[in-house]
Amino acid sequence: MSHRKPITRRKFISGSALTLATLSTMNLTSFAQEKSKKIRLGLIGFGQRGAGIVSITKDIQGIQFVAFCDNDTRRLAEAKKWGNAQTQYFSDYKKMLAQAQIDAVIIASPLFMHYEMCLEALKNKKHIFVEKTMTFNIDQALSLVKEVQKTDLVFQVGHQYRYYDLYYKVKEIIDKGWLGKISHIESQYNRNSDWRRPVLSGQEERVINWRLYREFSGGLVAELCAHQIDVVNWLLGSNPKKVMGLGGIDYWKDGRDIYDNIKVIYEYENGIKSCVTSVSNNQHNSYAIKILGSKGTLDIKRNNIYFYPEPVKKELGVVDGVTGATLEAIKPGEAKEIKFSSPDGEDRDPTVYALLDFINCIQNNKKPFCDVVAGKNVAIAVHMANAAMDTGNTQYWKKEYS
Numbered sequence: 509m510s511h512r513k514p515i516t517r518r519k520f521i522s523g524s525a526l527t528l529a530t531l532s533t534m535n536l537t538s539f540a541q542e543k544s545k546k547i548r549l550g551l552i553g554f555g556q557r558g559a560g561i562v563s564i565t566k567d568i569q570g571i572q573f574v575a576f577c578d579n580d581t582r583r584l585a586e587a588k589k590w591g592n593a594q595t596q597y598f599s600d601y602k603k604m605l606a607q608a609q610i611d612a613v614i615i616a617s618p619l620f621m622h623y624e625m626c627l628e629a630l631k632n633k634k635h636i637f638v639e640k641t642m643t644f645n646i647d648q649a650l651s652l653v654k655e656v657q658k659t660d661l662v663f664q665v666g667h668q669y670r671y672y673d674l675y676y677k678v679k680e681i682i683d684k685g686w687l688g689k690i691s692h693i694e695s696q697y698n699r700n701s702d703w704r705r706p707v708l709s710g711q712e713e714r715v716i717n718w719r720l721y722r723e724f725s726g727g728l729v730a731e732l733c734a735h736q737i738d739v740v741n742w743l744l745g746s747n748p749k750k751v752m753g754l755g756g757i758d759y760w761k762d763g764r765d766i767y768d769n770i771k772v773i774y775e776y777e778n779g780i781k782s783c784v785t786s787v788s789n790n791q792h793n794s795y796a797i798k799i800l801g802s803k804g805t806l807d808i809k810r811n812n813i814y815f816y817p818e819p820v821k822k823e824l825g826v827v828d829g830v831t832g833a834t835l836e837a838i839k840p841g842e843a844k845e846i847k848f849s850s851p852d853g854e855d856r857d858p859t860v861y862a863l864l865d866f867i868n869c870i871q872n873n874k875k876p877f878c879d880v881v882a883g884k885n886v887a888i889a890v891h892m893a894n895a896a897m898d899t900g901n902t903q904y905w906k907k908e909y910s
Contacts, residue, residue: 546572547572548574548609548611549574549610549612550574550577550605550614550634551576552577552613552616552617553616553618554583554616555578555583558578558614559587561859562587563590564856564859571867573591574594574596576590576591576598577597577598577604578599584599601625602628605629611870612637612866613636614637614638615638617639618718620644622641623651625638626638626655627655630655630661635870636661636662636664637666637863638663640665640666640730640886641731641883641886641887642884643884644726646887646888646909649887649888653881660873662866662874663880664866664876665886667734667735667882668857669735670877671858671859671861671865675739675742675743676848678799678806678808681815681846685803686803687800687804688802688818690780691779691780692799693781693797694785695733695736695737695740696794696797697733697736697794698786699787701788702788703717703760703788704717704720704762705717720764720765720766721766728755728769729784729786729890729894730890732786738878741889744776744780747888747910748775748776748782749775751772751896752772752896753771754771755771755772759789768788768789770785770787770893770897771785795809796809804816804817805818813845813846815844815846816840817840817844888909
């Protein structure tokens with residue numbers, strides 16, 4: 509989907525507006541055209557993420573949840589609040605995939621289960637939306653690409669930031685050269701939390717807190733930083749050539765065996781360095797990406813973009829209706845906020861737009877923006893970083909990964 513054109517959040521001064529043709533470049537014409545056939549969905553995993561997906565999509569045209577699966581009876585009971593007399597409920601995902609009258613499945617299970625569930629869904633000829641990170645290791649990622657490409661099924665990975673208009677504006681700014689030559693990217697995804705969840709009677713602690721254990725989890729890189737790794741891959745149009753990193757269990761001495769802090773550095777083509785940080789005992793600035801270029805810096809927050817110009821004399825063109833001359837009047841170090849809005853004007857959660865793409869691809873036999881290959885590339889980058897931290901050795905992108 510590299511041909512997809514960038515989407516801006518607001519009209520430029522020229523008055524250009526988002527049209528049906530513009531929406532179609534995102535596979536999101538369903539915003540403007542109501543489809544008659546609803547896609548019948550099954551959901552595996554009614555935890556925090558799964559329940560959140562159902563909540564934000566309950567009123568979306570074209571989406572109908574007809575089956576839920578979770579092996580925790582309490583969570584399955586919660587799922588029943590969202591169903592009706594015809595909804596089916598399962599504790600075994602294999603039975604749901606084989607028996608439920610569904611067209612597609614959303615897999616919101618713990619990471620270590622993704623691969624086997626995806627294979628089972630392919631076996632039962634179901635379209636698949638699987639949460640990030642796509643697979644638990646590199647071998648699974650390579651294998652899954654081969655299996656998906658044997659079918660004509662839609663396979664999408666839940667890197668929903670690709671569907672957030674903020675990043676289309678960032679992509680446009682980069683592609684038009686307003687930052688000059690990019691040399692460094694700095695990403696952080698910080699929290700001040702032990703990441704633990706309450707364990708109720710009859711529940712196993714390691715199962716409920718699976719993110720804290722290597723047996724089930726890819727740690728901070730897989731669960732948090734994968735979003736930013738995917739965004740950087742897309743913005744740069746390439747995969748990292750190598751990665752080095754450090755991690756440790758230095759604050760939360762509670763029996764976990766995944767790192768509670770990580771810092772890794774990827775190197776991309778043309779020597780671009782992308783530093784990725786995540787700590788779990790300080791949330792200052794929480795989520796951020798900084799893109800450093802010879803003409804300026806973009807400081808990207810969760811829902812805002814700020815441009816900091818370098819002291820250069822060249823005109824930078826028009827950015828959000830601000831001419832190059834106006835930008836030059838901004839003193840170095842002073843921020844200019846870049847405005848944006850969603851393609852349909854409704855400013856919905858990026859997950860909604862990701863699922864609209866998924867539904868539209870099923871209805872129109874298209875390939876999703878974040879397909880199995882994009883998911884594979886992020887999964888490999890994630891597991892390369894973990895290997896670099898574990899071994900203390902630089903990890904390299906191998907030919908067979910591509």
